[in-house]
Amino acid sequence: MTDSRWVGRSYETAPFEVTEQSIRDYMAAVGDVGEDEELTAPPTYAMVYGFDAYWQLWTDQEVALDVAHLVHGEQRFSFQRPVRPGDRIRTTGRLTAINARNEMELVTFELKARDAEDQPVSDGTALFIIRKA
Amino acid sequence: MKTLRTLDFEQVSPGQALPPLTKHVTVEQIRQYAEASGDHNPIHLDESFARSAGLPGVIAHGMLTMAFANQMVTDWLGNRSLLKSLHGRFAGMVVPGDDVTCSGTVASKDDGTRRVVINLVVTNQRGEKVFNKGVAEAEFPPQRSSTHAA
Secondary structure (H helix, E strand, C coil): CCCHHHCCCEEECCCEECCHHHHHHHHHHHCCCCECCCCCCCHHHHHHHCHHHHHHHHCCCCCCCCHHHEEEEEEEEEECCCCCCCCEEEEEEEEEEEEEECCEEEEEEEEEEECCCCCEEEEEEEEEEECCC | CCECCCCCHHHCCCCCECCCEEEECCHHHHHHHHHHHCCCCHHHCCHHHHHHCCCCCCCCCHHHHHHHHHHHHHHHHCCHHHEEEEEEEECCCCCCCCEEEEEEEEEEEECCCCEEEEEEEEECCCCCEEEEEEEEEEECCCCCCCCCCC
């Protein structure tokens, strides 16, 4: 069981520079290639510009989540504005809960993404399930 | 390549089904998603590691399935900027070779706020839910004579 004293720990990404190539690579990978009038990232691209916050959590040696047994259980996003090439987005993720349920551990991670003017871009909440080894 | 064209809010009605979207998931697509997203967790890429972690083999990223649900909604909206929220549970694993189908239904429509709520589910080729309790919310721009708001 992960130590609950890590609840409240937060992680911040470096500014993520959104490029046309990065958006197009994501669109090709998921197969969502419809063309908007102006190139706009699919909203779930939030996982790309925010990814380093997740990565920092998963690799935090002190928190030591059992990532080999971690699966994504639930995800929530809200989108405050579209994301386009040229955006610089910084995401902060915060470990907000660790709960035991049955044979599993539930880890809640809440994220806020903001642009270069410090205006909100998107919010996310991920629930990870850690299965028993 | 398809050009998206914004749906007319007046054409939306509660109970309406969205055009479903089916995707055939492959090892290549999972690798491509890992590259594009940065998520190189070996449970998605390394067959023997995935088995040692108690999985049947490599599994697709949950976020790939959610991206399919996202696409079904934004293809229907015809405009990625209208989507305001997306939520759901990863109810089952998706493995290479699966055919997953996204389905959606308009749950409600508010003429005042011009908001539409859509219920979503993704099932595999056996009819098992792999993504459930899905909800998307969209907000249409204020009514105007031109429909070409960016």
